[in-house]
Amino acid sequence: MDERANRGLLMTLCGVWIALVAGYMIWCVINDAGLYRWLADLEVAQFGGYYPKWTAILPALLLCSPALWYLRRQAEIAQATQPTGPAADGARLGRSARNLAMIGVATGLIGTGAYVWSQTLPDGSEEAMPFNVAVLGTGAPVPTHKIRITGDVDPDATTGVTESGGAADNATMYAGFRAEGAAVAKDAPLNLFVERRMGGSADAAVLQGFMPDQEGYLVENGLPSLALRDLETRNIRIATPHYVLRPGDTTRRDPYYIAAALGGLLCAVCLILALITGIKARSRMGPA
Numbered sequence: 001m002d003e004r005a006n007r008g009l010l011m012t013l014c015g016v017w018i019a020l021v022a023g024y025m026i027w028c029v030i031n032d033a034g035l036y037r038w039l040a041d042l043e044v045a046q047f048g049g050y051y052p053k054w055t056a057i058l059p060a061l062l063l064c065s066p067a068l069w070y071l072r073r074q075a076e077i078a079q080a081t082q083p084t085g086p087a088a089d090g091a092r093l094g095r096s097a098r099n100l101a102m103i104g105v106a107t108g109l110i111g112t113g114a115y116v117w118s119q120t121l122p123d124g125s126e127e128a129m130p131f132n133v134a135v136l137g138t139g140a141p142v143p144t145h146k147i148r149i150t151g152d153v154d155p156d157a158t159t160g161v162t163e164s165g166g167a168a169d170n171a172t173m174y175a176g177f178r179a180e181g182a183a184v185a186k187d188a189p190l191n192l193f194v195e196r197r198m199g200g201s202a203d204a205a206v207l208q209g210f211m212p213d214q215e216g217y218l219v220e221n222g223l224p225s226l227a228l229r230d231l232e233t234r235n236i237r238i239a240t241p242h243y244v245l246r247p248g249d250t251t252r253r254d255p256y257y258i259a260a261a262l263g264g265l266l267c268a269v270c271l272i273l274a275l276i277t278g279i280k281a282r283s284r285m286g287p288a
């Protein structure tokens with residue numbers, strides 16, 4: 001295989017790598033898993049909060065940077081061996097503009113698809129259906145719609161993550177929850193937690209926020225790593241898998257909203273660059 005064929009193969013592999021990274025990060029965001037979840041937990045542990053969009057964008061750019069550098073280098077080599085002059089420069093800029101436009105359209109379609117799909121998911125307006133939490137972990141189907149549960153908060157299994165900033169601290173609290181009337185030993189593994197956001201982290205305020213009747217959506221393995229470590233250091237056993245009852249009308253839609261925002265941002269950047277490059281190309285080539 002000659003050198004030109006080798007370069008072509010490497011450029012193809014770079015394109016495939018960029019596509020795989022983009023797809024993987026979108027999957028991580030939608031499923032709150034993988035590298036995205038690990039970095040989010042790390043940010044929460046260090047800073048008390050995290051930035052969803054940049055937690056997805058920056059790692060993707062870092063992972064793609066070697067491939068992007070190689071593609072740019074090959075473009076520079078190709079440009080050095082091509083004819084020079086205003087017309088040739090304009091033609092090259094025109095091709096770059098078209099490539100940027102195609103990437104922008106592709107990322108825009110991905111973002112639009114994520115948003116359209118989000119509209120098929122519950123929006124919080126449906127009625128909460130009663131659910132017996134005692135069946136969790138028995139192999140019974142886990143509902144994806146909004147549910148209403150009744151039970152008792154375990155005050156010894158309460159933890160949370162506090163975000164400092166502004167005029168007051170904001171805390172996301174998690175409290176162990178057991179089914180009403182369930183004959184479960186006090187030290188039995190917990191498989192359900194209730195999530196609440198509140199303006200402070202005082203224990204009294206936390207416990208007042210967790211009433212016997214709760215509504216929300218079940219999120220599998222939804223405890224952040226920081227909360228998990230805190231519970232484990234206190235010898236509180238947690239079942240695998242565990243579930244978090246998360247309130248909020250857009251709980252099911254939020255990951256897709258983030259993916260849609262990422263797609264829209266990349267689309268806007270690429271189309272703006274394509275427009276600027278296209279204008280430069282026309283100015284180099286002169287009037288038709």
